[in-house]
Amino acid sequence: MQGLSASDSSSEKLNPSHQNIGAVQMRIKNANSHHDRHSQSKSMILSENMKVKEPISRHRRNHSQHNLILTDIISPKEQTVVEKEGYLLKAKIAEGGKKLRKNWSTSWIVLAGGKIEFYKESKQPALANLKAGYKPEWVDLCGANIEWTTEKSSRKNVFQITTISGNEFLLQSDIDFIILDWFHAIKNAIDRLPKQQSCTPRNLEFKLQRSSSSELLSSLSTESKEPKSEHRKSLIFRLNYSASDTNDRNRVKSRLKKFINRRPSLKTLQEKGLIKDQVFGSHLHLVCEHENSTVPLFVKRCIEAVEKRGLDVDGIYRVSGNLATIQKLRFVVNQEEKLNLDDSQWEDIHVVTGALKMFFRELPEPLFPYCFFEQFLEAIKNPDSNTQVKSIRRLVQKLPRPNRDTMKILFEHLKKIAAKESVNLMTTQSLGIVFGPTLLRPEKETGNMAVHMLYQNQIVELMLSEYNKIFSSEED
Numbered sequence: 001m002q003g004l005s006a007s008d009s010s011s012e013k014l015n016p017s018h019q020n021i022g023a024v025q026m027r028i029k030n031a032n033s034h035h036d037r038h039s040q041s042k043s044m045i046l047s048e049n050m051k052v053k054e055p056i057s058r059h060r061r062n063h064s065q066h067n068l069i070l071t072d073i074i075s076p077k078e079q080t081v082v083e084k085e086g087y088l089l090k091a092k093i094a095e096g097g098k099k100l101r102k103n104w105s106t107s108w109i110v111l112a113g114g115k116i117e118f119y120k121e122s123k124q125p126a127l128a129n130l131k132a133g134y135k136p137e138w139v140d141l142c143g144a145n146i147e148w149t150t151e152k153s154s155r156k157n158v159f160q161i162t163t164i165s166g167n168e169f170l171l172q173s174d175i176d177f178i179i180l181d182w183f184h185a186i187k188n189a190i191d192r193l194p195k196q197q198s199c200t201p202r203n204l205e206f207k208l209q210r211s212s213s214s215e216l217l218s219s220l221s222t223e224s225k226e227p228k229s230e231h232r233k234s235l236i237f238r239l240n241y242s243a244s245d246t247n248d249r250n251r252v253k254s255r256l257k258k259f260i261n262r263r264p265s266l267k268t269l270q271e272k273g274l275i276k277d278q279v280f281g282s283h284l285h286l287v288c289e290h291e292n293s294t295v296p297l298f299v300k301r302c303i304e305a306v307e308k309r310g311l312d313v314d315g316i317y318r319v320s321g322n323l324a325t326i327q328k329l330r331f332v333v334n335q336e337e338k339l340n341l342d343d344s345q346w347e348d349i350h351v352v353t354g355a356l357k358m359f360f361r362e363l364p365e366p367l368f369p370y371c372f373f374e375q376f377l378e379a380i381k382n383p384d385s386n387t388q389v390k391s392i393r394r395l396v397q398k399l400p401r402p403n404r405d406t407m408k409i410l411f412e413h414l415k416k417i418a419a420k421e422s423v424n425l426m427t428t429q430s431l432g433i434v435f436g437p438t439l440l441r442p443e444k445e446t447g448n449m450a451v452h453m454l455y456q457n458q459i460v461e462l463m464l465s466e467y468n469k470i471f472s473s474e475e476d
Contacts, residue, residue, distance in 0.1 A: 097166035310349040321350035370443040432461035
């Protein structure tokens, strides 16, 4: 027995795998025996040297499901370190080079791995992609440009991110140090990324989709999903220069010429009713001809509304109304929709006065025609007040009928405003400052803008003060 045990121990040392095989065979052989429980416990003792750390689950499907973790779903490339995250105001103003309507919204912003992701809330933003059908909006910073801007928004502390795919985003915060910290963090992230080539195949696919070359699109399908850098460079080179091919450009030019030559004239489109004559931005005489009158109907309605509920309003014509509402009123008038200035949406009288000033400001030729500008200036420069009044009255009589009649009804209205100066604080001088540059301006601005503005104000002020003398001799 001792010899046997010695040989067994030596055999175990020479081939330790026999122990494992023996343990497995014993479990299989004794599984069907009468004393299976005793045998199985015995086999467990023999196989204890195997040191199995985790029990093997008989249900492999359940085993795989329970061991599914986030690293199995997210590839190692996406497991990036979050550099910065927090709440900012975000507005997307362009996509693929196409301008979008600006709409500010609060977003939870995550800067990580050369890109920015936008989430609606901050609760576990890294797991948001696991939700069915949810794809967070993101920005690829490779080749992107970042800069402060004051023209794209009236808000303070706004900077813009422009991507190589033509997407534009505005980010903003009222707190100075927060937005400054974000600006430097994103700028540093952009500076660390490569400049000369695309960072991801996604950018490459975007460029190919925008290309008109089917050959390049087919070449993308034959390329691997992650082409080598040299292949990527050659593909981008072909893409950039395929659109500027000489034959393609000549073909486009010829088509454009044919289209321009065949297109109908503006007059033809107006006669067919495809293009309507607009009130704002049209010549005064055209508006009057279209309405068969000598004073635009919109001017009459605005004056009636102001005299009905605005004569006593403090700063009337000086205070600006809501620009968005003024533009809405302008759109309604241009579309020839039924206009009721007593409607609740126009209850702010400053919207009505703002629209009236906009009408005169957008006239292609001002109420005082360009050819009369220097003559009116010479009249107001005369030191004798009686001569000023006579000269200006004579010039008013020479004006075209629509200009003269519109001027008469407007100045009569402004005279009523000035008569209430004790309540609305609008004197003839204040009205001259408001309406001078709007009604009277030179065709070409020169270096004497400040001097011209002074005379423009004085002309309006004089015509209000001497209204009866200037307009009394007109024949209705």
